[in-house]
Amino acid sequence: MNELFAFFASFQELSSTEKKALAPLCSELKLKKNEELQPIGHTCRNIYFIKKGVARIYYYKDGVDITESFSFEGSVIVRVESLFLGVPSQKAIQVLEESEIVAIHAPGLFRLYDTFPLIERLFRKIFEKGYVETVQRLESLQFHTAEERYKALLNENADVLRRIPLKYIASYLGITQVSLSRIRAVSR
């Protein structure tokens, strides 16, 4: 749990009262490689903090497995479209390594917002950061070629390449695995 509160502190200082209010909402999970954290079709009621491991959000388009995003240790992973709209998500969350996850119960969290404005502020800041990252990702998809996106990924997060199968990276970049293979062959 320490990792989680260190993550929180990097956004917003909390008093011990607030920490005590948050703690009961958090439960630790251990998952084996490739296990699902959240299945398709469920409404998202948890915010997941990755203590150890990697996770991805994915879904199926015409039967093809598509990765929307990756998250690594020290960050959160959430199906925001489901969490904020309260509707079932067509996306699933899966861990790609043996992982340790802290699940934060969202309905309980949202109730705390009325009593603890600093908790509301904390999560506002967490999601503002996620928002910015999503805008930057959008930019990359909208205006850069597949090769540019691949090279940018290589620069910004080489860890992705080491820890995540290329078949997942391909759809994350918005291309097929064959196309990614070709791009890699050229830049070698």
Added chain:
Amino acid sequence: MNELFAFFASFQELSSTEKKALAPLCSELKLKKNEELQPIGHTCRNIYFIKKGVARIYYYKDGVDITESFSFEGSVIVRVESLFLGVPSQKAIQVLEESEIVAIHAPGLFRLYDTFPLIERLFRKIFEKGYVETVQRLESLQFHTAEERYKALLNENADVLRRIPLKYIASYLGITQVSLSRIRAVSR
């Protein structure tokens, strides 16, 4: 200003105290067609509410004008990556019709957050909605073909097609104008 407070009320009820605190931060602007609301290179210090008209966020990639997003009357337009990170933005905001805009002074707004948790909540909700829309947009770019994206736009927001030049819509869809023209020729 009424339109703005109606927009606020659709997210969060405010007392008259809170409204009175917000009002001095809001200033109305009138812009002629194609005028710039915010130039490239400036740090975003305003949240813009569109009372009347349309606006777009755009920038230049290799000298080519690229549209990141459109916003219509009754919604806000913000360069979030600049507003939340406090860094200069390479993007500009331009109106595409004669428009009436309400500028909300962001540094002043953020100071109100300490005194008025409901104002903080209001903007949390506004940006959560923007976050969700951005995730959905990302999905569309990552997994759908240009033709699918064009048709989806036609269904969801046919107004775009009526009010916005195709050259801007093309880069918004992540394709060239020639390619968009071809897609339109086929589906006719």
Added chain:
DNA sequence: GGATTCCTTTTACATTTGTTAAATAATCAC
């Protein structure tokens, strides 16, 4: 540790999209 399964690359060909340039259509300024 050998067989099996899964991951990645390669090949060949089809399709889509980009690029450049020109033609046509629509809009704007005076």
Added chain:
DNA sequence: GTGATTATTTAACAAATGTAAAAGGAATCC
């Protein structure tokens, strides 16, 4: 209104990406 400007479409060719199938490598499971 008319000429000039801007927007959109079309054409021809080049480059990038998709699809399907096969082959080579790597990892995994008794």
